[in-house]
Each structure stands twice: as C-alpha cells, then as structure tokens.
Amino acid sequence: MFQTSFKYYKSRNPPPTFENVLLIGTDQPNLKPVQLTHDNESIFSGLYPPNDWKIYELCSRPGLLLLANPFTCEGQRYWMKRSLVNYPMHPNTTNQSNASQSTQQVQWWKMVQSITDATERKKFAQKLRWTTLGYQYDWTHKIYDETRKENFPSELRALVQYVATVLGYNRFSPEAAIVNYYPIGSTLAGHTDHSEDDRTAPLFSFSFGQPAVFLIGGLSRDEQPDAILLRSGDIIVMTGESRLCYHAVPRVCADLELPDNMGNSAKRWDPNDVSVEQHDDEMWNDVEQYIQYSRININ
Numbered sequence: 001m002f003q004t005s006f007k008y009y010k011s012r013n014p015p016p017t018f019e020n021v022l023l024i025g026t027d028q029p030n031l032k033p034v035q036l037t038h039d040n041e042s043i044f045s046g047l048y049p050p051n052d053w054k055i056y057e058l059c060s061r062p063g064l065l066l067l068a069n070p071f072t073c074e075g076q077r078y079w080m081k082r083s084l085v086n087y088p089m090h091p092n093t094t095n096q097s098n099a100s101q102s103t104q105q106v107q108w109w110k111m112v113q114s115i116t117d118a119t120e121r122k123k124f125a126q127k128l129r130w131t132t133l134g135y136q137y138d139w140t141h142k143i144y145d146e147t148r149k150e151n152f153p154s155e156l157r158a159l160v161q162y163v164a165t166v167l168g169y170n171r172f173s174p175e176a177a178i179v180n181y182y183p184i185g186s187t188l189a190g191h192t193d194h195s196e197d198d199r200t201a202p203l204f205s206f207s208f209g210q211p212a213v214f215l216i217g218g219l220s221r222d223e224q225p226d227a228i229l230l231r232s233g234d235i236i237v238m239t240g241e242s243r244l245c246y247h248a249v250p251r252v253c254a255d256l257e258l259p260d261n262m263g264n265s266a267k268r269w270d271p272n273d274v275s276v277e278q279h280d281d282e283m284w285n286d287v288e289q290y291i292q293y294s295r296i297n298i299n
C-alpha cells in the first residue's frame with residue numbers, strides 16, 4: 001500500500017491530483033487542533049508567539065504533530081541561509097565530501113557562487129543532497145559514530161529546544177541532525193528512522209522552500225499512508241506511536257504544479273510590502289535563486 005501511494009505521487013505522466021493531500025492549517029476532519037496547556041511568555045527570534053501557532057495532531061496517526069508555518073519571513077530566510085552557507089561545511093559530512101578535495105577545504109556555498117554560468121551553477125548546486133550535524137550519521141552501517149561527534153549548531157539547538165518546550169518536551173536536547181536538500185523532482189524513498197538510541201524522544205522536522213508531498217504510513221509497508229503537503233516553514237514532530245512509522249517524500253513540486261489554494265510558497269519568505277534592498281543583504285539574492293528550485297528539510 002505504501003509503495004503504491006509513493007508511485008502515485010511520484011508519477012510525472014500522468015501527474016497526481018492533490019485532492020487527497022492534507023493542507024496543514026485548514027479545517028479537516030483528519031486534523032485535530034492541539035491546545036497548549038501552559039503559558040508561553042517567552043518569544044524566539046524569527047518565530048511568531050506560540051499563542052498564535054496552529055498545532056494539529058493527525059487523527060489517523062496518533063502522536064504525529066503538525067505545525068502550520070510559525071516562522072516570520074525573516075525567520076525563514078535566516079534558516080535557509082544557515083542551511084546553505086554554514087551547515088554543508090567541514091567538519092560536517094555531506095554527500096559531496098569525497099567528491100573533490102576542494103569540497104573539504106572550500107565552503108560549499110562559496111564554490112557554488114564561484115560558478116559564473118547560471119546553468120552550470122544550478123547543476124553543481126543540485127548535487128548537494130544532505131549534510132549531517134552533531135553526531136555524523138554513518139549511512140553504510142546505519143549508526144551514529146561515537147568517534148565522529150561534531151558540534152551541534154547552538155542556534156539550531158536553541159530553535160529545537162524552544163519548539164520542544166512549547167510542545168511540552170522540556171527535557172529535549174538535539175544531538176544529531178540531517179539536513180536534506182531536494183531539487184524539484186527529487187524524492188526520498190520510504191523508510192523508518194530507528195538508528196537513534198532513544199526512540200522514545202520526538203523527532204523534529206523543519207521544511208523550507210518549495211513544497212513537498214510527505215507520506216506517513218504505519219509500522220509496516222502494508223498500511224495505506226496519509227499524504228500531507230509540507231510547505232515552507234511547516235514543522236512536523238513524530239512522537240509516540242508515529243515515531244517509528246514509515247514515511248517518504250514522493251514529490252517535491254514547483255508551486256506552479258499546485259492548485260491555486262495550495263501554492264504561493266514564496267509569500268512565506270518574501271514579504272511584498274518590503275522592498276528587497278530594504279529587507280536584506282547580498283547573500284539573500286543568491287539564496288533566493290537556489291530556493292526557487294529546491295526544498296530544504298532539517299530533520
């Protein structure tokens with residue numbers, strides 16, 4: 001059932017319809033609103049105050065929490081920049097780490113920007129698919145290597161701890177992250193995340209840039225998954241029963257493929273009431289180019 005659904009949403013010809021894809025933040029029978037049980041006085045830069053957050057639990061997958069984009073436009077641009085400029089950098093491992101000597105020595109983002117031809121620049125940039133933070137994940141042996149523990153970025157730790165605390169996970173402290181980079185058209189096959197020592201701890205997932213169809217199924221591949229549209233700024237938290245469920249990304253779409261009410265991602269990071277000169281630095285222009293054809297997921 002999982003594979004059938006994966007193929008359906010991945011298909012180019014014919015393309016899928018999005019009628020059964022859940023939109024976080026809308027009234028849907030499968031989305032149960034979650035009320036915060038304690039006061040949240042503190043604020044966090046780049047996020048709207050928690051009392052304004054729209055939080056849901058997916059009725060068909062108890063423990064799966066969905067947060068409709070709580071980020072300000074500025075907050076979104078900040079995390080996109082961090083993910084592109086700082087995270088794919090030595091000593092963090094990326095899928096490109098062994099591609100050439102220079103990918104180890106020169107900042108990946110600087111290499112991208114040094115390519116003057118736009119087509120070539122895009123071709124090069126699209127090759128980056130993941131980077132690991134904190135404990136470096138060993139994909140071959142499917143373990144977190146005790147001897148390869150790098151610093152976990154303090155600003156990302158602060159963000160995750162803030163969101164965790166608002167949701168009631170006061171003791172959560174992240175030790176490892178995978179940042180996934182998806183050019184439009186790329187996919188992530190069905191899998192479960194079970195290499196972590198403490199599988200009772202929640203898993204936090206932040207999405208930025210182009211929208212994607214996310215599938216969440218059951219503990220086996222036999223169950224029919226639910227399809228959810230993850231748009232820029234949306235957060236999902238896999239807790240409880242949903243923590244070890246199969247999930248996948250069968251489609252990263254361009255806004256234009258989506259029905260009118262689902263698209264318009266760029267509004268989430270590009271406020272039209274502020275002129276570009278006013279709102280940001282030079283680096284943003286390059287990041288903005290990249291994000292036109294990509295999705296970033298911090299997991």
Ligand SMILES: O=C(O)CCC(=O)C(=O)O
Binds near residue numbers: 188230
């Ligand atoms: O990109 C996503 O939304 C999911 C990524 C994921 O499942 C993973 O990194 O394990």
Ligand SMILES: [Fe+2]
Binds near residue numbers: 191192193247
């Ligand atoms: Fe995963």
